[in-house]
Amino acid sequence: MGGRRKARELALQALYLHDNLGFDREEAWQKAVSKFKAGKKIIEYGRFLFDGVLREREGLDLKINKYSKDWEISRMNVVERNILRIATFEILYSDTPVKVSIDEAIEISKTYSTESARKFINGVLDKIAKEKYD
Numbered sequence: 001m002g003g004r005r006k007a008r009e010l011a012l013q014a015l016y017l018h019d020n021l022g023f024d025r026e027e028a029w030q031k032a033v034s035k036f037k038a039g040k041k042i043i044e045y046g047r048f049l050f051d052g053v054l055r056e057r058e059g060l061d062l063k064i065n066k067y068s069k070d071w072e073i074s075r076m077n078v079v080e081r082n083i084l085r086i087a088t089f090e091i092l093y094s095d096t097p098v099k100v101s102i103d104e105a106i107e108i109s110k111t112y113s114t115e116s117a118r119k120f121i122n123g124v125l126d127k128i129a130k131e132k133y134d
Contacts, residue, residue: 003042004096005104008086010036010046012108015053015082025054052093053085060088067127068120080117083109087125091132098129 014032017023023031029050033043053060061073064084073081087105090096102125109118 003039004045005107006036006038007042007045008049008104008108009111010038010042011049011053011086012079012082012112014046014050015085016078018054019082020078048094049086049089052089053082056089056093057085060085060092063088063092063128063131064124067124067131071120077113077117079112080109080121083113083121084124087121088128091125091129098132102126102129 010032013036014028017031018025018028021028029047033046038046064081065073068076068084073084076084083105087101090101091098094101102122105121105125106118109121113121
């Protein structure tokens with residue numbers, strides 16, 4: 001597993017703590033890092049994703065809602081919601097190639113979610129990516 005994937009998983013864990021268990025921003029981050037064996041570059045990229053998702057969450061959620069037909073983001077599983085947020089943030093605000101962001105979201109969902117979630121995640125992210133380049 002590559003370093004960037006580990007960073008994405010670290011961000012996902014911190015977002016889970018923050019979004020689902022009510023930890024404040026810094027407490028969620030510190031708790032996730034303390035449980036996650038990672039080097040400096042992984043932690044730095046994970047922090048970039050975590051902070052970026054929290055900073056841009058409102059806009060990310062609007063974008064995800066736009067393409068998640070019949071599924072409000074508030075009704076989504078917390079893991080799937082945050083996988084989508086991380087990948088959408090990468091697509092819109094990083095230099096990571098779009099295809100890599102989508103592929104990584106799907107791979108992470110294989111570990112943390114279900115088969116049907118993978119198809120849903122792929123469909124939503126594909127539409128977001130197409131809008132970016134239209």
